[in-house]
Amino acid sequence: MDPMSLFPGGYVCSRVLGMETEVAIGLHPWERHHERPNRLSVDAEMFVPEGAAGGGIVDYDGVRDLVRGWRGRPHVEVLETLAEELLAECFRDARVAAARVRITKTQIFPEARGAGIEVFRRRKA
Template sequence: MNESHFPAPPATAAPALRRMFVRDMVLDAHIGVHAHEFGRTQRVRINLDLAVREEAGPQGALMSRPGVGRDDLARVVDYERIVLGARAAVAAGHVQLVETLAERLAELCLEDSRVAHVRVRVEKLDVFPDMQSVGVEIERRNS
């Protein structure tokens, strides 16, 4: 079992949030600051954890305890859009820092105003032979 998953957040009294996540996406990225890292790819693992506001209830108010919503993709954050956007961000060209890639991924997730908060983890997998990964985890909020 892979231990890279985020720990489950404790239950809160936050009104009507759902957690949407992308786990253990492994991509070949052009990333790094050292000369030997240019012109080649390195494996990175990406994990995304989004806190998404539930759809509005009657009169546009957020529901504190929503029932079963419409069975309609338009009412939720589409994880396929997030996955395809993450793949495109990695494929867009060389990035020097894992921090920069993480910030770009956070911006991608926060483009949807329903995303209240995002946690992004980017790990380089093959840097040191005596460890599984090195990387960064950031958190960002929508205003």
């Protein structure tokens, strides 16, 4: 999805890229009973239409704090659970009209740099 198609007047994108954390996550038996949690890389982007009240500056400390807080939490089955939490945090600022989050397990398969999900969502009217 090209955000320019959603914001013909332009936008400001505040982002936090490559946050790293470890979370007990996964459906596979070896993920459920693994001695080490999965290493995750997390990206969050928040799109504010150009000209929004208060400008396009978005405080992304809440996003960072949320991701840091995932370490040590109880086992999570799927990445989508974390993505929904992250999206909710992105939309706490009422000016954020759309958000994109990516969560990647970075050490899941030896033949891949990672496996994960990306979700792009517009604010519900």
